[in-house]
Amino acid sequence: MELAFSADAAPALAARTRRRNPVALLVGVLDVAVIIVAIVLAIVFRFGGIAADVSGFGALDYSLFSVCLGLVWSGALHLAGTYRREIFGVGAEEFRAMWRATFWAFGAVAIVALLAKMSIARGYLAIAFPLGLVLLLAERALMRRWLVRRRAIGDFCERTLIVGTRVEVRYAADAIARNPSAGYQTTLVSVVNSADERFELADGTVVENIGLVDNVATLDGVVDTVIVAGQSAVSPSALRNIGWQLEGTQIGLALASSMTDVAGPRIHRRPVEGLPLMGVESPTYSGGKFLVKRALDIVLSGAALIVLSPIFVVVSVLIYLEDRGPVLFRQVRVGVGGRHFRMTKFRSMVVDAERLRDDLVPDDTSSVLFKMRDDPRITKVGKFIRAYSIDELPQLLDVLVGHMSLVGPRPPLPSEVSQYESHVRRRLNVKPGITGPWQVGGRSNLTWAASVQKDLYYVENWSVMGDLAILARTVQAVLKRDGAH
Structure with missing residues (x-):
């Protein structure tokens, strides 16, 4: 079945104000602060102060080198995807990304120091990186605890449109309600083959059923994420069109799989041209x-x-x-x-x-x-x-x-x-x-x-x-x- 979203409901919704999620900005500021603390402590523990020069690099001292180190480290955090909104508050990907970013930063500094023949005190780096990683992980863990508590009362959640049949929408909405730490909040639904204007969630909350929408991009500023709750309501070509419509908007797209209770470590993308396969490993109990x-x-x-x-x-x-x-x-x-x-x-x-x-x-x-x-x-x-x-x-x-x-x-x-x-x-x-x-x-x-x-x-x-x-x-x-x- 083709899903042709109708624009009839969009004008009434377009007046709603756009909300920006400040979590990434707040986490970014805290990460920079933690990196500064780690680098300053490394200098103090290794040298007793900021005084030594990096030989072979002229007048460049450890204070300037530390600024460069901080910039490289912060850049690595961005490149590793540690500020993607979908990883905040749930799963272990956030912490794995922090580990990768710190490893990349350390590797980049080591390679540059080797090529430039810079004599950097090994003790300085040996303190800065492990200490920084521990502090970053602790900061993210504390931030996650705070974020989960706020999400439980409805703050910092992604406003979500769920698309599918009544059964599929119900299943996805109930799962979202059971897991507030994931940061989704059912705001609107698009129930296929339903003329009802209202949809009641499991907790008794009533949300709008906006029906079919011609262009999902018209909901930019109204919702933050579109969840397609099942394939029975959306054909492959319709799903492709939704993805194209969302280009250039702030709306994310998520697809609900019919396979339940399968976590990230067992899921692997295996792309075949024209068919984005998702490989799922069987559980193993040895090795x-x-x-x-x-x-x-x-x-x-x-x-x-x-x-x-x-x-x-x-x-x-x-x-x-x-x-x-x-x-x-x-x-x-x-x-x-x-x-x-x-x-x-x-x-x-x-x-x-x-x-x-x-x-x-x-x-x-x-x-x-x-x-x-x-x-x-x-x-x-x-x-x-x-x-x-x-x-x-x-x-x-x-x-x-x-x-x-x-x-x-x-x-x-x-x-x-x-x-x-x-x-x-x-x-x-x-x-x-x-x-x-x-x-x-x-x-x-x-x-x-x-x-x-x-x-x-x-x-x-x-x-x-x-x-x-x-x-x-x-x-x-x-x-x-x-x-x-």
């Missing part, structure tokens, strides 16, 4: 990535056990003094490939908690998981250590010996696995984790269906960078204590 994951598990869990040993001692004493019972609680869980292992935790319930469970009624009797917000079996010490996930710390031992990973799906009970549907068993394709998408995505507040969706998405799309991001977000989730019971 180099898993060796890196295991190495990180060993190093980080070992270091954490050493650093947190005083907390282990204090918590052990408190648990024992409360009721003179055992300090640790070991329970059979199901690990990778369905193999059973005994998971270790600090005991947070009364000694005979397992026997008393049969007399209790969970909050949701239809769920596979047994969850009670006010479980009477939890001890006073247990309530505190569960609130801050301290009870989970002995699982570091399970990580060290290889039964678990630092990041992964929640380790299930055998009784839970016996109730799994066939597709849910894919959770067992990787090692369970101390933390994971369930920990940073709501913890006990999640429904069973939401927990399964998050875990399956992780299993099929995990990456080392994603694991590191989850570990960083876990600290925030634990401190907020949201969903901990």
Whole structure:
């Protein structure tokens, strides 16, 4: 079916004021400030001040050289695409781009210094680049936290027109509403074969159905992004025309794929002339990535056990003094490939908690998981250590010996696995984790269906960078204590 947008609705919309998203400008200013701080600190740490000359370059001193370095570094950030609006607030591409830009800047400076035979103090560069990268990543992470909070209340969002059939528009709008961090906000819809002038979103918000529009460019200043929600409503030639119409405008174009829950690392563009194919890799559960994951598990869990040993001692004493019972609680869980292992935790319930469970009624009797917000079996010490996930710390031992990973799906009970549907068993394709998408995505507040969706998405799309991001977000989730019971 050809999509011929009609201009009838455009005049009434054209009077709306154009909004400019200041996020890229704000981030750019902060990046420059961070680069300046990193370079100044490198000079101070290496020389104690800005004084030395670069031999072979006349009167050029480190202050002028540092200005050039800052310009090269800032330019590399632009060339690496770190200010593209679609990467702010979501995914790991923003952080990978920061890494690439810093590497390029370092490489460019090294090559120029070699060709010009400039004798630059290696200590200066050895401090400036690693320090700058760490500060840039920290700045972007803090900026992302602020941006996500603002987007949750509707600020700094892309005003979006969704095009498709009613079912396709509904699906895309609901997905956008569930993920405000992505920065899209459904402003208008164009529902094919529908005469309704209003379209109600899942949260009850009503938006305009503008119908068909002859030229999407007439919406410049009204919307920031056009999302084509499905191919059934837009033919290839119509889609090509939309792309041509948007040339020279500030409107972006996004295409929704019918394949869901597939993340960037598995997607590769494979262009064939006249047919822009998107290659999708099947999930793999072995190879180099898993060796890196295991190495990180060993190093980080070992270091954490050493650093947190005083907390282990204090918590052990408190648990024992409360009721003179055992300090640790070991329970059979199901690990990778369905193999059973005994998971270790600090005991947070009364000694005979397992026997008393049969007399209790969970909050949701239809769920596979047994969850009670006010479980009477939890001890006073247990309530505190569960609130801050301290009870989970002995699982570091399970990580060290290889039964678990630092990041992964929640380790299930055998009784839970016996109730799994066939597709849910894919959770067992990787090692369970101390933390994971369930920990940073709501913890006990999640429904069973939401927990399964998050875990399956992780299993099929995990990456080392994603694991590191989850570990960083876990600290925030634990401190907020949201969903901990």
